[in-house]
Amino acid sequence: MNLSARKKEILRAVVTDYVKVAQPVGSRTVARRYLVGLSPATIRNEMADLEEMGYLIQPHTSAGRIPSQKGYRFYVDELMEATDLPEKEKKTIKKAFHDRKLREIEDIIKYTSRLLSSLTNYTSLILGPRLKKSAFKKLQIMPVDAQRGLLVLVTDTGFVKNKLINLPQTLSANELSRIVSYLNSKLKGLTVNKITATLIGELRRDLYYHVKFLEDTFTLLEESLAEDERRVFLGGTTNILNQPEFGDIEKVKALLTLFEQHSLLAALLARPVVGVEGVVIKIGRENLLEEVRDCSLVMTTYCLGREVVGTIGLLGPTRMEYSKTVAVLQQVVSSLQKL
Amino acid sequence: MNLSARKKEILRAVVTDYVKVAQPVGSRTVARRYLVGLSPATIRNEMADLEEMGYLIQPHTSAGRIPSQKGYRFYVDELMEATDLPEKEKKTIKKAFHDRKLREIEDIIKYTSRLLSSLTNYTSLILGPRLKKSAFKKLQIMPVDAQRGLLVLVTDTGFVKNKLINLPQTLSANELSRIVSYLNSKLKGLTVNKITATLIGELRRDLYYHVKFLEDTFTLLEESLAEDERRVFLGGTTNILNQPEFGDIEKVKALLTLFEQHSLLAALLARPVVGVEGVVIKIGRENLLEEVRDCSLVMTTYCLGREVVGTIGLLGPTRMEYSKTVAVLQQVVSSLQKL
DNA sequence: AATTAGCACTCTTGAATCGAGAGTGCTAAC
DNA sequence: GTTAGCACTCTCGATTCAAGAGTGCTAATT
Numbered sequence: 001m002n003l004s005a006r007k008k009e010i011l012r013a014v015v016t017d018y019v020k021v022a023q024p025v026g027s028r029t030v031a032r033r034y035l036v037g038l039s040p041a042t043i044r045n046e047m048a049d050l051e052e053m054g055y056l057i058q059p060h061t062s063a064g065r066i067p068s069q070k071g072y073r074f075y076v077d078e079l080m081e082a083t084d085l086p087e088k089e090k091k092t093i094k095k096a097f098h099d100r101k102l103r104e105i106e107d108i109i110k111y112t113s114r115l116l117s118s119l120t121n122y123t124s125l126i127l128g129p130r131l132k133k134s135a136f137k138k139l140q141i142m143p144v145d146a147q148r149g150l151l152v153l154v155t156d157t158g159f160v161k162n163k164l165i166n167l168p169q170t171l172s173a174n175e176l177s178r179i180v181s182y183l184n185s186k187l188k189g190l191t192v193n194k195i196t197a198t199l200i201g202e203l204r205r206d207l208y209y210h211v212k213f214l215e216d217t218f219t220l221l222e223e224s225l226a227e228d229e230r231r232v233f234l235g236g237t238t239n240i241l242n243q244p245e246f247g248d249i250e251k252v253k254a255l256l257t258l259f260e261q262h263s264l265l266a267a268l269l270a271r272p273v274v275g276v277e278g279v280v281i282k283i284g285r286e287n288l289l290e291e292v293r294d295c296s297l298v299m300t301t302y303c304l305g306r307e308v309v310g311t312i313g314l315l316g317p318t319r320m321e322y323s324k325t326v327a328v329l330q331q332v333v334s335s336l337q338k339l
Numbered sequence: 340m341n342l343s344a345r346k347k348e349i350l351r352a353v354v355t356d357y358v359k360v361a362q363p364v365g366s367r368t369v370a371r372r373y374l375v376g377l378s379p380a381t382i383r384n385e386m387a388d389l390e391e392m393g394y395l396i397q398p399h400t401s402a403g404r405i406p407s408q409k410g411y412r413f414y415v416d417e418l419m420e421a422t423d424l425p426e427k428e429k430k431t432i433k434k435a436f437h438d439r440k441l442r443e444i445e446d447i448i449k450y451t452s453r454l455l456s457s458l459t460n461y462t463s464l465i466l467g468p469r470l471k472k473s474a475f476k477k478l479q480i481m482p483v484d485a486q487r488g489l490l491v492l493v494t495d496t497g498f499v500k501n502k503l504i505n506l507p508q509t510l511s512a513n514e515l516s517r518i519v520s521y522l523n524s525k526l527k528g529l530t531v532n533k534i535t536a537t538l539i540g541e542l543r544r545d546l547y548y549h550v551k552f553l554e555d556t557f558t559l560l561e562e563s564l565a566e567d568e569r570r571v572f573l574g575g576t577t578n579i580l581n582q583p584e585f586g587d588i589e590k591v592k593a594l595l596t597l598f599e600q601h602s603l604l605a606a607l608l609a610r611p612v613v614g615v616e617g618v619v620i621k622i623g624r625e626n627l628l629e630e631v632r633d634c635s636l637v638m639t640t641y642c643l644g645r646e647v648v649g650t651i652g653l654l655g656p657t658r659m660e661y662s663k664t665v666a667v668l669q670q671v672v673s674s675l676q677k678l
Numbered sequence: 679a680a681t682t683a684g685c686a687c688t689c690t691t692g693a694a695t696c697g698a699g700a701g702t703g704c705t706a707a708c
Numbered sequence: 709g710t711t712a713g714c715a716c717t718c719t720c721g722a723t724t725c726a727a728g729a730g731t732g733c734t735a736a737t738t
Contacts, residue, residue, distance in 0.1 A: 026730050039682050044731065062689040062730045104503055142479045144493050152491060152501070154483050162491070162499055164443050238599065241592045249588065253580045256595075260577065365701050378711050383702065401701045401718040682737070688730090695724075701717090708711075 003053075008079060009035055010046050011055055015067050015075045019319050022244045024064030069284040069318065072296070076281050076322055083327040090331060093119070097335045105129060105159050105304065109233050112312070112336055117236025119328050122316035123259075125299075127269040128231035129159060129309035136187045141180050143167065149176075156305070182206075230266040234259055245294060245317045258291040268292070269311040272299050279326050284318045294318055298325045302333050342392075347418060348374055349385050350394055354406050354414045358658055361583045363403030408623040408657065411635070415620050415661055422666040429670060432458070436674045444468060444498050444643065448572050451651070451675055456575025458667050461655035462598075464638075466608040467570035468498060468648035475526045480519050482506065488515075495644070521545075569605040573598055584633060584656045597630040607631070608650040611638050618665050623657045633657055637664045641672050 003011070013034035017025040027043040035043065047065055050056045055071035058064075067075065096115055109126050116124035135156045142150045146169060152162045167176070186203060237259050240246050246255070258264060268289055272280040282297040292315065299313030312333060314325050342350070352373035356364040366382040374382065386404055389395045394410035397403075406414065435454055448465050455463035474495045481489045485508060491501045506515070525542060576598050579585050585594070597603060607628055611619040621636040631654065638652030651672060653664050 024730090028730075040730090041682050041684095041732095042680085045681090048732075058731085060689055061732095062687085062728095064730065138481070138483055140479075140481045142477070142481070142491060142493075144477055150491065150493060150499060152481060152489065154481075154489060160489060160501055160503070162501065164499070238592060238595045241588060241595070247588060249580060249586060249591070252588070252591065253577065256577045256580065363701090367701075379701090380703095380711050380713095381709085384710090387703075397702085399718055400703095401699095401716085403701065680738085682735100684735085685733090687732085690729085691727090693725085693727105696722085698720090698722105700719085703716085704714090706711100706713090708709105 003050075003055075003074075006035075007046055007050060010043060011050060011067070011071060011075060012079045014047075014050075014056060014065055015071065015079070018066050019321055022319060024059055024066050026064035029064065066319075069286075072283050072318055072322075073286075076283070080323050083323040085324075085327050085331055089119070089328075093328075093331050093335050097339060108336070108339065110235075112332065113233045113235030115235075116312075116314060116328070116332055117239055119332070120314055120316070120321075120325055121236070121239050121242060122314045122320070122325065123237055123239050124235040125265055125269055125297075125311075125313045125315055126233040126235075127266060127311040128233060129304060130230070135189060135191045139180065139183055139187065141165075141167075141176060143173070143176070230263075230270075232262040232265045232269070234265075240317075243317045243319075245319065251294070254291045255295075258289070264289065268297065269299060269313055272301065272311055279329060281322065281326075296320050296322070298322065298329055300329060300333055303337055304339075342389075342394075342413075345374075346385055346389060349382060350389060350406070350410060350414060351418045353386075353389075353395060353404055354410065354418070357405050358660055361658060363398055363405050365403035368403065405658075408625075411622050411657055411661075412625075415622070419662050422662040424663075424666050424670055428458070428667075432667075432670050432674050436678060447675070447678065449574075451671065452572045452574030454574075455651075455653060455667065455671055456578055458671070459653055459655070459660075459664055460575070460578050460581060461653045461659070461664065462576055462578055463572075463574040464604060464608055464636075464650075464652045464654055465572040465574075466605055466650040467572060468643060469569070474528060474530045478519065478522055478526065480504075480506075480515060482512070482515070569602075569609075571601040571604045571608070573604075579656075582656045582658075584658065590633070593630045594634075597628070603628065607636065608638060608652055611640065611650055618668060620661065620665075635659050635661070637661065637668055639668060639672055642676055643678075 010030060013030045014025050017029060017033065027040040027047060030043045030047075031038055031040045047056060050071075051058060051065060054068055055074060056065040057068045057071075059066065093115070096111075106128075109128060113124040113126050116122075137154045137156045139154075140152045142152065144150050144164070147166055148164055149167045150162055151165050152160065154160055183203065237256065240255055241252065246252050268287060272282075279298060279300045282299070284293055284296060287293075287295070287297060294317060295315050296318045297313050297315050298320070299311055301308045302310055302312050312329070314329060316325065349369060352369045353364050356368060356372065366379040366386060369382045369386075370377055370379045386395060389410075390397060390404060393407055394413060395404040396407045396410075398405065432454070435450075445467075448467060452463045452465050455461075476493045476495045478493075479491045481491065483489050483503070486505055487503055488506045489501055490504050491499065493499050522542065525538075576595065579594055580591065585591050607626060611621075618637060618639045621638070623635060624632055626632075626634070626636060633656060634654050635657045636652050636654050637659070638650055640647045641649055641651050651668070653668060655664070
């Protein structure tokens with residue numbers, strides 16, 4: 001895959017221009033705006049070569065060319081220069097996180113996703129913290145009325161989960177607090193994925209006397225472990241409507257419907273192999289999900305505390321401002337992690 | 340506004356047919372399918388009258404007619420017959436609420452909104468419980484680590500709110516529990532809107548010693564009173580994409596953007612004057628919100644416990660199956676309230 | 679050997695035209 | 709009061725057409 005310097009320049013020009021105006025770019029345009037000094041005819045020959053090699057596509061015989069997915073890939077891998085965000089924008093981001101006193105993890109994430117989508121005009125996707133990797137911190141049961149209590153679960157990452165449970169009327173306040181402190185002592189410091197079925201079974205046995213009430217407790221524990229583990233947060237879902245490639249209702253519908261299927265989104269974001277700069281770019285079909293065939297995903301992992309806890313990404317059309325998107329993402333994630 | 344019986348029949352026919360096929364209905368269709376025995380010409384004359392009176396509209400000279408908003412209004416007020424849901428569907432609804440063990444109010448509402456939108460193919464909007472009207476039940480502060488605690492607030496409607504707050508290190512466990520029980524005793528049984536600024540000020544004075552830490556507590560209280568009070572839950576936001584009247588991206592964008600502005604939605608749902616059957620129907624411009632000019636809203640209030648706590652509605656195109664929508668809404672709300 | 683000017687060719691796009699079809703309004707007959 | 713008949717209007721889709729953009733190829737130029 002060795003391209004002459006000139007071919008690279010031309011490919012870059014096509015990508016740059018197409019990203020900007022969303023219309024096939026012809027040889028004249030390239031000659032006039034990007035490679036002054038060369039005639040359209042020369043450019044034409046080169047572009048014909050690039051097309052043959054698979055980097056460019058002609059929508060029809062007599063239109064300009066647009067980058068193929070292979071073209072974008074090459075651009076992203078070899079041609080793209082890192083964007084240095086204007087100081088102003090950097091400050092905005094830093095300040096955004098500073099001004100707010102966000103404490104709970106969920107609020108932080110929601111806020112981040114809004115910020116990302118408004119900065120880029122793409123849709124932001126954030127895969128929430130892996131509960132499994134965070135450590136159990138504290139469990140408390142707080143009586144609410146005669147029959148019910150509120151079970152509260154806190155992890156060291158600031159993740160809070162609560163649920164109303166039934167309490168047997170026969171249970172005295174004393175017994176309750178004994179049970180709670182017993183559970184706390186058993187679970188303390190364990191990461192959530194260490195709280196296995198075995199351990200839960202063991203506890204169940206120890207406390208068999210109160211089994212009925214504990215069922216609810218254990219259910220919550222199990223839910224927290226499984227179902228809720230990979231929560232996905234979205235921001236700016238309507239931004240795609242501004243992209244000219246989504247003038248077709250059917251496409252819009254497909255994407256918006258996808259946005260409601262969080263399990264699919266979670267799969268999309270799962271386990272990116274983070275590269276040099278820490279950012280992974282998935283272009284079009286590289287995404288393995290039919291619905292985002294025409295989209296690209298720019299993503300990275302993020303940490304809260306020391307552990308990698310989740311993935312954070314921006315989804316836009318393949319015709320995306322890759323460099324700027326990467327820069328924004330890096331800046332936001334770095335600010336986020338300083339919290 | 341007195342219409343002859345025949346005019347009423349014709350208006351009903353036009354509405355019925357247009358709702359079904361989403362295309363202007365002509366005199367022939369009415370004569371053949373709805374008022375057999377009369378000739379198209381007769382129907383034509385009547386339809387011309389109805390148009391002059393403002394109940395029908397002709398999109399262009401040579402198309403059939405469609406109902407105007409006034410036409411829909413008349414239909415809804417005087418012509419529409421109550422739909423009796425098929426037993427099957429009724430059972431589905433009852434079972435849906437029965438099967439689940441939903442305890443927390445938020446889960447119940449979320450589930451209801453999904454149910455409504457999937458039953459009707461419209462978008463469901465639910466205005467959450469008014470915190471102000473619900474009674475304060477319990478407040479608890481649970482230490483999480485050296486610097487932080489989790490403040491949990493429960494109301495009698497099962498509404499739970501929590502927040503991480505900073506605790507001064509100087510505060511002993513004993514003092515903390517004294518403060519908590521003091522606050523509980525002061526606030527117990529009050530409805531939230533009785534917890535006025537005055538009362539909070541009073542408490543602030545009594546506990547001036549711990550002011551710093553209490554600031555957070557009071558902030559949460561105030562937030563719960565104000566900001567979060569009118570939370571809106573949405574279901575089936577993409578359903579509108581299936582309606583032929585939303586083939587235009589601009590319209591879709593306008594609506595979806597509206598769906599993200601919860602304060603506007605809350606205004607839309609606020610304080611409906613509930614009529615005889617308990618259901619209010621707002622057609623098109625009656626809604627006062629530019630974005631839903633072409634939509635109708637079928638809504639009612641709902642109770643949890645004894646008090647009216649919120650509004651629940653279905654938003655669809657003006658060309659809506661009003662009768663069926665009303666029936667579904669009533670059935671769902673009644674099942675919901677039995678919980 | 680690489681570049682470029684020139685030119686014929688292809689394809690899209692938007693406007694204009696046309697005919698079919700649907701539905702109307704009006705008139706005159708029933 | 710109802711209806712048959714008919715001319716008229718308007719939309720919609722297909723077709724045509726010219727303009728414009730861009731190409732590929734050839735031959736001339738550097």
